[in-house]
Amino acid sequence: MTAFLEHALYRVFRFNPCLTANELRMRMRGSRLFLVLLFYTLIAAGAVLLALIPITIERSMAYGPDRLQVGRILFAVLAHTQLTLILLILPAYSAGTIAMEREKRTFEMLKASLLTPADIVSGKLLVILAVALMLLFTSLPVAAWCMFLGGIAPSDLFFAYTYLLAVAAFVSAVGIYFSATLSRSLAAIVATYGTLIGLAVLSVTIPSLLMMALTLGTGTAAYFGAGGALAVLVAIAALSGWLLFFGARSLLARLLPRLRRLFLNLLAAAALAAWLGLLYHLTFSLYSAISTATVQWIMVLNPYVALAGVMDGSFAQMLAGAPGPAPAANVNFYIWAVAGIALLTLAANLWVLSVRTLRYRY
């Protein structure tokens, strides 16, 4: 079975998965991964329990949140705790990978083998994503506590976890990019955390500028805000469209080797058109769904939004749906989806950059 899978992966995607298999075997040894998983779950559970204290006090008063709202607040706390933990843990895993191999003088032999730069980058990325999956999986029982109170649909759970996985992919891609570019692992780790912190800071300042533009204004600020929003959307569409077109074409060429180039281009263009249509639909459904809440509109445009949301509490508030009437049922889904797509687009572009960097580096 594994032999068949290996063969199929190689035939279709030109991807040799041995690096992932090997590294997973190495990482499962010893107690390090177990301890990381243990503390991850303990911290996530602890955060939820701590949040329960003020909520219980508020509930004792007349105007406290109802049961469903408590469930939503607790789930938002869990999601943000996990987001923070992923942003803290995964850079350390990813930024070390290739630079560490260079330091330990193992990379040269890897590079001289038949593994391509794409094999190496994808292999490393998959290892970290597997670790991220394990982290998210161990926190599921904590999510079950929150769902127990009601107010969280299974789809909320699914999209929240998918979004967290997209964040993990992005963080890993940033780490691997610096790891591929820089020779020292320490430099790669510093650069990765630096970039992520920089993005977090920007994600707080740019949305507030945008918010000012959208709520207060007319004139320069409004144009600036709308222009910025448009630029982000166009960038997402262009980057993801570019990746999709060439990715689809090369995949089709391998699956249907006898098809002529013109038809390949046409098929890839059709996939591209379908994709842009979906993006357009997502964006406008989102816009109409959340036009009442400016904050949510801004969130869509910024992959780091969630972190900014943690800082000013608006995200939890929105998820909890308080105060006022509950938001449309599908709002959260769209936010997760578009933000996740933006992150995955960035991650895929970083993947391409890393592969190019590694072509002539050992």
Add this chain to the structure above:
Amino acid sequence: MIEINGLTKRFGALTAVDNIAFKIEKGDAFGFVGPNGAGKTTTIRMLATLLPPDAGAASINGHDIATDPEAVRACIGYMPDFFGVYDDMKVWEYLDFFAAAYRVPRPQRAGLIRDVLELTDLSNKRDEYVESLSRGMKQRLCLAKTLIHDPEVLLLDEPASGLDPRARIEIRELLQELVKMDKTILISSHILPELSELCNKIGVIEAGKIILAGSVKDISAQLAGGVRLVVKCASRLQEVGAFLDGRSDILRADLLEDRVEAVYQGPPGDHHRILADLVNAGFQVQSFAEEEADIESLYMRLTRGVAPQ
């Protein structure tokens, strides 16, 4: 098998490898000799397709290193001068990983791993952790890894550097085994005796330039200015010395305790006449041999005065 044509590599202002050219035939063991920093490692890295050359071309097994690196990688085994091993990994897993990296199909791997472990004398270490092995064993393991996809060409960059004498001898025996297996081997070293027993060809590199390349025999003849002859006789050794010294085709004859060493400088390949003349003159010749030149003294002669500074 390996053809190098005007290969050049520059790092900024420094020309590490300067327009070198030589040829290695199938089954040759080519000793790549030169002092540290002469450009051996840079050349080998270019051949291993790790470094793109700035000028010139090289091909291995007919595949160009610049235009078809994947085909080159498939047919070479490369062992770097310094290397590390992974933690938390057993010997067989290490080999299994590299077998997979070279796309050896899974069903064949177990047998191959057994074979290379046996060849490198590590069979009893199969289930030990790689980092627990001694330096010499790690070196042998790296050789085993280099052989895992049964490459025709081996590029070995100082395979015995930093080893104690015993481990050095073990590596040398292993390499001799590989020569017998008819692998084409390029082996670099700055220590000459290591290569003298192993290689049939040598190339001497200094400051990025090939000073001399060819078979060990040719080079030593060229350097000694002739063929070195060693004559042993049952008696009258002094007279033998005088006899040889008096000949016009003998450059010099030295009388030693039990033998006479002479340098022949007549028509190439005609030194058998000397033996005939000795026997005709009534000397009781016990042994008459052409001596392989001592590769180390040869090296000292070659590299003298060419080194930078």
